[in-house]
Amino acid sequence: MEKAKVAVIGGGLAGSEAANRLAKEGFKVDLYEMRPKKMTPAHKTGKLAELVCSNSLGGKEITTGSGLLKAEMEKLGSLILEAAKQAEVPAGGALAVDRNIFSSYITQKLEENSNINLIREEVKKLPLGDYDVVIVATGPLTSEDLTEDIKEKLGADRYLYFYDAIAPIVDAETVDFSKGWWGSRYNKGGADYFNCPLTKEEYERFVEELLKAEKVIPKDFEGACYFEGCMPIEVMAERGKDTLRYGPMKPVGLIDPRTGKEPYAVVQLRKENKEGTLLSLVGFQTKLTYPEQKRVFRLIPCLEKAKFVRLGSIHRNTFLQSNRLLKPTLQSKKYPNLLFAGQITGVEGYVASAATGIVAGINAARLLRDEEPLEFPKETMIGALLNYITTKEGELQPMNPVFGLLPPLPKKVRNKKLKKQLMAERALKKMEEFKERFNL
Numbered sequence: 005m006e007k008a009k010v011a012v013i014g015g016g017l018a019g020s021e022a023a024n025r026l027a028k029e030g031f032k033v034d035l036y037e038m039r040p041k042k043m044t045p046a047h048k049t050g051k052l053a054e055l056v057c058s059n060s061l062g063g064k065e066i067t068t069g070s071g072l073l074k075a076e077m078e079k080l081g082s083l084i085l086e087a088a089k090q091a092e093v094p095a096g097g098a099l100a101v102d103r104n105i106f107s108s109y110i111t112q113k114l115e116e117n118s119n120i121n122l123i124r125e126e127v128k129k130l131p132l133g134d135y136d137v138v139i140v141a142t143g144p145l146t147s148e149d150l151t152e153d154i155k156e157k158l159g160a161d162r163y164l165y166f167y168d169a170i171a172p173i174v175d176a177e178t179v180d181f182s183k184g185w186w187g188s189r190y191n192k193g194g195a196d197y198f199n200c201p202l203t204k205e206e207y208e209r210f211v212e213e214l215l216k217a218e219k220v221i222p223k224d225f226e227g228a229c230y231f232e233g234c235m236p237i238e239v240m241a242e243r244g245k246d247t248l249r250y251g252p253m254k255p256v257g258l259i260d261p262r263t264g265k266e267p268y269a270v271v272q273l274r275k276e277n278k279e280g281t282l283l284s285l286v287g288f289q290t291k292l293t294y295p296e297q298k299r300v301f302r303l304i305p306c307l308e309k310a311k312f313v314r315l316g317s318i319h320r321n322t323f324l325q326s327n328r329l330l331k332p333t334l335q336s337k338k339y340p341n342l343l344f345a346g347q348i349t350g351v352e353g354y355v356a357s358a359a360t361g362i363v364a365g366i367n368a369a370r371l372l373r374d375e376e377p378l379e380f381p382k383e384t385m386i387g388a389l390l391n392y393i394t395t396k397e398g399e400l401q402p403m404n405p406v407f408g409l410l411p412p413l414p415k416k417v418r419n420k421k422l423k424k425q426l427m428a429e430r431a432l433k434k435m436e437e438f439k440e441r442f443n444l
């Protein structure tokens with residue numbers, strides 16, 4: 005077999021898509037997968053693209069973030085979606101699959117592909133000198149040696165995280181802004197935060213319900229990651245009834261302009277994107293179950309009717325601060341011929357991981373042909389997601405495909421369903437044009 009010029013490391017959701025794309029474009033690919041010789045703590049088989057937990061690939065409707073992303077992937081050609089069609093099981097509005105049929109299909113397709121050389125080995129060091137282009141798609145449970153090498157080569161000591169610590173995000177349109185005010189602590193900086201004040205009674209009730217709420221039990225390999233900056237709010241609350249008032253709910257330096265006083269406690273909301281359509285609850289990383297998060301966080305004045313576009317979580321998760329290290333093309337800023345794909349880039353979930361695999365495959369092929377890698381349009385869900393993870397200011401926490409990432413429509417549309425429909429149509433039209441323009 006002719007020597008491959010490109011390597012894909014990791015045969016998960018993203019790596020399978022990337023290798024498949026490169027092979028389809030006529031390139032020989034070395035695809036490295038360490039399983040079954042070396043397993044991760046979550047995978048159970050040696051199959052490629054194994055679904056480690058749920059068997060759902062999310063909503064089908066284009067008015068859901070995941071559904072729109074899938075529709076865009078369909079346009080680009082997706083092995084994961086091809087497999088899902090073969091393996092689909094009934095699940096209402098969601099695309100659920102028989103996990104065994106799903107990963108067996110992908111394994112067989114890639115094994116049979118004469119352009120793909122599947123090498124069942126752990127890669128311990130980035131093989132930068134051995135290939136013209138390398139794609140790293142080793143996922144949230146990247147092996148230790150490789151993680152160390154990535155850290156060293158990218159100078160990513162501070163920019164590679166081992167746990168995510170996700171705080172919930174709400175749709176700004178569902179926040180009751182009449183109950184709080186915009187401003188910063190001690191009026192330093194601009195009016196960057198929306199402050200939701202709580203009275204003593206509201207605070208005590210909130211803490212009481214937080215303590216009673218049901219929590220997710222960490223997986224064995226996840227352990228407790230209660231280091232600074234990653235402490236769940238319910239754990240803080242267990243330390244004493246005022247702990248949160250000295251932590252993320254501290255009111256000092258926040259004078260409510262309506263009363264001229266400091267409230268008893270404050271929850272701060274911060275813009276998650278430039279348009280301000282998404283607001284996160286500052287310091288509210290949590291391991292409460294999803295239904296309990298909605299119940300308890302809606303006790304916060306201003307959030308009684310909030311729609312949560314992302315709920316909080318804390319997992320073992322190896323991911324890059326892509327906003328510092330990667331370009332929207334998924335190339336490393338330091339090594340342009342090194343690309344990353346999948347959950348390691350800071351996207352969240354099976355489908356988003358697979359989508360970035362397609363993008364990395366397309367851009368690796370372009371690099372191999374000496375063409376400029378592509379930035380996907382921001383009006384598409386793929387483009388919006390890549391734009392978010394590579395340009396987010398401050399700390400990056402994993403993000404899934406949500407409509408709030410898309411630029412607003414030129415004219416305000418009040419009806420939410422219609423708004424999503426119009427945004428989805430715009431995204432698919434853009435993707436179609438982009439595909440034709442670059443012959444994707």
Ligand SMILES: Cc1cc2nc3c(=O)[nH]c(=O)nc-3n(C[C@H](O)[C@H](O)[C@H](O)COP(=O)(O)OP(=O)(O)OC[C@H]3O[C@@H](n4cnc5c(N)ncnc54)[C@H](O)[C@@H]3O)c2cc1C
Nearest residue numbers: 014016017018038057058127142143147346347353354357
């Ligand atoms: C426990 C757990 C549960 C999850 N549950 C869900 C869920 O229910 N729904 C959802 O949408 N998302 C879930 N995720 C998040 C995420 O979407 C999946 O992990 C997804 O598989 C990520 O795709 P990926 O291609 O980036 O990584 P993976 O699919 O994990 O693929 C990475 C591959 O790289 C291999 N690898 C690692 N290091 C090396 C190395 N050094 N050399 C060679 N091969 C290597 C691994 O064996 C693996 O096959 C979960 C994650 C975890 C950890």
